[in-house]
Amino acid sequence: MSSIGTGYDLSASQFSPDGRVFQVEYAQKAVDNSSTAIAVKGKDGVVIGVEKLVMSKLHESTSNRRILNIDRHIGMTMAGLLADARQIASTAKEECSSYRSLFGGPIPLKYLTDRVSMFMHAYTLYSVYRPFGCSIILGSYEADGPYLYMVEPSGVSWGYHACAIGKARLAAKTELEKLKPQELTCQELVKEVANILHIVHDEVKDKEFVLEMSWVGEVTGGKHEFVPEEMVADAERQVKAAMEESSGSEDEEDL
């Protein structure tokens, strides 16, 4: 469904005759071309997983993180123009900091998401700016449970049980819909997320990838951290073993 908005797509301050702001839609395309990121909210926490494509063997894999800490209890990942996303992360961190300073406690994710949404939306109103070319996933664990939100380039945000962004989001969503995340613990979700990212990774078009995962929940005492390397490696081993077992039945149907 690609359409060219000839003449009405030159700036974010223009509507098309059928009521679309093309600049915002083009920003969404930037997100859709990026590598996949998913997040799932379980019963006692949130797990975030990112398919980090290896662009060059010379890259050090632990630098250039796709998952960031916004506050002690909030983790963020993104898809799209990563530099845009880091700007948003910087603003979000300031928001968390000023909230803590005035109200003496950690910012509720719902409130932070509203602020991030308003910030991203502001850049869709003027011709001097372009919209942010990234979608942001935010997850946290608070006194009354885990929270998961996703903000799109348009500034729209929703709360999710599970969400996926990036090139394989449709396949990932199909897999995620098979889960019942409210019944799963973080440890179980780590395995599921690793599994899904391996399933949806396109072996043909993309080179190898590194799995970056983080979690925040009961298991981490409410602190957002990277999932321990051994756990990720373990989950990946299990996934690969299961894939090899069923590789015999991977004959695709003929079109």
Add this chain to the structure above:
Amino acid sequence: MAAFAVQGVSHQPDWLSAEHSTGTSIMAVEFDGGVVIGADSRTTTGAYIANRVTDKLTPITNQIFCCRSGSAADTQAIADIVKYYLDIHQTELDQKARVKTAASVFREFCYNYRDSLVAGIIVAGWDKYEGGQVYSVPLSGMCVRQPFAIGGSGSTYIYGYCDSQFKYGMSRDECMSFVKHSLALAMSRDGSSGGLIRLAVIEESGVERVVIPGNELPRFFED
């Protein structure tokens, strides 16, 4: 105009120009399930009692109150501003504010403007996360949670009494009695405190306010 000459210089009584002060006795105590707060009812301008039935227990939200001591103007202004901030905060979060949050906002103002303010405030209330809580925000602008807190000019006379009478795990009624007796003693010794005792009990179910008129105050040694 009330004035007389002293050594050829016109002298006016100080209450014509002195600032309103809630030279005061205020107190708050935590119990399991809520807090009991209390205050006297005297506002002075110098030696004149400008208001003998003052209400120094000011609601900030439905379940968070503050006890005000120091300058009446300063504390009223601060309480109004904090109430405004918390009202917006509650609306944006779609949740009742925590007592800790209210205390933190008080602290932000009382600390950042400490050179211009004379405000000794006790913040007390109930929230579902930590139950009944009392936070003391004195002149300097610090903020600390305490099982019970006393404040105002009259409090200096009852430190010993309160330290000796306080026990952990007091019931609602024991706390009310503790506050009533402590404030009565403070009011009887402090010239800037007096009138009647206003009490309020803040729990999950809401706020109950009690007035103890001056002639029904507990009486101690009077010879």
